[in-house]
Amino acid sequence: MSPFWIAVIGxxxxxxxxxxxxxxxxxxxxxxxxxxxxxxLIPIALLSxxxxxxxxxxxxxxxxxxxxxxxxxxVIALLLKAPFPVVVLSAAITSAAIYNWI
Amino acid sequence: xxxxxxxxxxxxxxxxLTVGAYGIAFxxxxxxxxxxxxxxxxxxxxxxxxxxxxxxxxxLGAGGSAISGIATASLLGIRNGLYGLIMAPHLKVKGFKRVxxxxxxxxxxxxxxxxxxxxxxxxxxxxxxxTGFGVFVFWNLFxxxxxxxxxxxxxxxxxxxxxxxPAAFLGLVWPRLENNRYRALAITSVVFALAMTPILPAxxxxxxxxxxxxxxxxxx
Numbered sequence: 001m002s003p004f005w006i007a008v009i010g011x012x013x014x015x016x017x018x019x020x021x022x023x024x025x026x027x028x029x030x031x032x033x034x035x036x037x038x039x040x041l042i043p044i045a046l047l048s049x050x051x052x053x054x055x056x057x058x059x060x061x062x063x064x065x066x067x068x069x070x071x072x073x074x075v076i077a078l079l080l081k082a083p084f085p086v087v088v089l090s091a092a093i094t095s096a097a098i099y100n101w102i
Numbered sequence: 103x104x105x106x107x108x109x110x111x112x113x114x115x116x117x118x119l120t121v122g123a124y125g126i127a128f129x130x131x132x133x134x135x136x137x138x139x140x141x142x143x144x145x146x147x148x149x150x151x152x153x154x155x156x157x158x159x160x161x162l163g164a165g166g167s168a169i170s171g172i173a174t175a176s177l178l179g180i181r182n183g184l185y186g187l188i189m190a191p192h193l194k195v196k197g198f199k200r201v202x203x204x205x206x207x208x209x210x211x212x213x214x215x216x217x218x219x220x221x222x223x224x225x226x227x228x229x230x231x232x233t234g235f236g237v238f239v240f241w242n243l244f245x246x247x248x249x250x251x252x253x254x255x256x257x258x259x260x261x262x263x264x265x266x267x268p269a270a271f272l273g274l275v276w277p278r279l280e281n282n283r284y285r286a287l288a289i290t291s292v293v294f295a296l297a298m299t300p301i302l303p304a305x306x307x308x309x310x311x312x313x314x315x316x317x318x319x320x321x322x
Contacts, residue, residue, distance in 0.1 A: 006168035007175075008141045011158045012148035014176040020204040022186020023193075038319035039184055040278075041287060042177055043153065045315035047275035048288040049295035049308040050160050050174075054268035057299050059165045070265025074272050083120075084273045088127050091269030092262030099259055 066102070070095030106228045107221065114214055114232035121152075121210050122240020124270070128155055129248025131267045134258035135163025139249040146245035150238060151208055153178045153274055157308075160267060166305020174305065177312050185212040192219075192226055206234025287318055 055071045056062050070091035077087040125146060132142035137159055145155045154175035161171035186207045192215070195203050211234035218229035255261050279285050291311040298307035 003168040003171075004137055004141055004162060007158050007162055007171040008137070008144050008148075010168065010172040011145065011154060011175040014172060015149040015151050015154055015179045015182070016205065018176065018179045018183040019186055019207045020201065022183035022207065023190045023195075023200050023204045025187070034319060036184075038316050039181055041284075041315035041319045042312050043181065044275060044278050044284050044287050045291040045311040046157065046174060046178055046308060047153065047271050047278075048291040049311040050157060050271045051268045051275065052292040052295045053164055053299065053308055054160055054271060055265075056296055057164065060300050060304060062296055062299050066259075067265045067268065070262060071268050071272060074265075074269035078273065078276045084124060084270075085127075087273045088124075088266050088269045092266040094262070095265030096260060096262030099262070 066095050066098040069098050106232070107225055109221075110214075110218055110225050110228045111232060113217070114229055114236055117210055117214060118233055118236025118240050121237050122244050124152065125241040125244030126248035126251070127266055127270050128152065128159075128241075129245040129250070130252035130255075130258070130263055131156065131163075131248075131270065132159045132245075133249045133252035134263040135159045135267070137162070137249075139246070139253055142249040143242065143246055146242045149175070149179075150205060150241070151179055151182055152241075156267070156270055156274070160271070161305040161308060163267070164304050166308070167303065170303075170305025170309060173309050174312075177309070181209075182207050185209075188212060189215060189230060192223065193230065203230075203234075206231075206238055208234065208237065210234075210237050283318075287315060290314060 051071070055067050056064065073094040074087050074091040077090045082090070128146065129142050132145065133139065145158070149155050157178050158171040158175040161174050162168070186204060189203070189207060189212060193203050211230045214233040215226045215230035218225040252258055252263065258264065275288065279288055291314060294311055294314060295307040298310060302310070
């Protein structure tokens with residue numbers, strides 16, 4: 001089986017198991033404040049790392065290319081409080097323009 | 103079920119449509135990262151959790167292994183479990199209904215439910231079901247549209263999709279950076295992931311940042 005299929009099936013199974021277990025286990029199990037804190041921190045770490053890796057790397061090489069321009073425009077859009085679709089679209093348009101014409 | 107208030111319907115549907123539309127970005131990014139249209143649609147139907155879906159395609163697109171992709175996506179999916187914990191005492195469902203409730207337990211359905219809780223228990227439940235189903239329908243339709251669209255594009259870099267993916271991650275993390283502690287963690291994770299990229303196999307630098315988050319959370 002290709003890694004893509006394994007990823008699709010594995011991610012889906014675990015995603016559902018996590019959702020379902022929340023509906024099924026006694027709530028006091030996870031009431032500890034440390035668990036709540038870690039739960040808020042993990043998405044921040046992972047999503048930030050994903051931004052970095054998707055912007056600055058190709059395989060195992062760190063590099064700067066047209067993607068940095070796109071993501072920089074996304075930062076500006078977010079600073080201007082633009083809605084999500086505008087953020088993504090402005091990044092794509094900037095990046096495409098640089099990729100095609102420079 | 104008692105009468106559904108107009109305000110609950112309005113809030114749920116407007117959020118469902120807006121969030122569902124991001125499915126275009128997911129479908130397109132998924133195909134750009136090497137997933138087929140079918141695989142992209144299955145991720146939206148079965149995983150049905152935006153951040154996890156973007157993570158798994160992000161990791162495999164960057165050359166990471168299936169295990170790295172699954173691990174990263176699953177760490178992001180833990181919060182859905184916590185939402186289930188919050189919602190279960192209000193929904194009080196069993197059997198097949200609980201399976202359905204679990205599948206639509208995501209950021210948006212929980213957020214709308216918690217927002218509607220001030221009005222009444224009924225409003226809370228209605229908000230959860232309406233938003234969950236609403237996002238599910240729109241997210242899946244738009245995923246298909248995005249995936250088919252990207253397949254028709256050919257070289258997705260020429261359309262800027264390789265920047266749309268990190269921009270989407272940035273848009274997901276941005277609203278969470280509400281204090282200096284969170285911002286410091288974000289910057290540390292960026293620096294760490296890039297520093298580890300030439301050393302670790304693709305995908306691992308991303309998962310490794312979860313341990314930074316755990317260390318920070320345990321300290322205070």
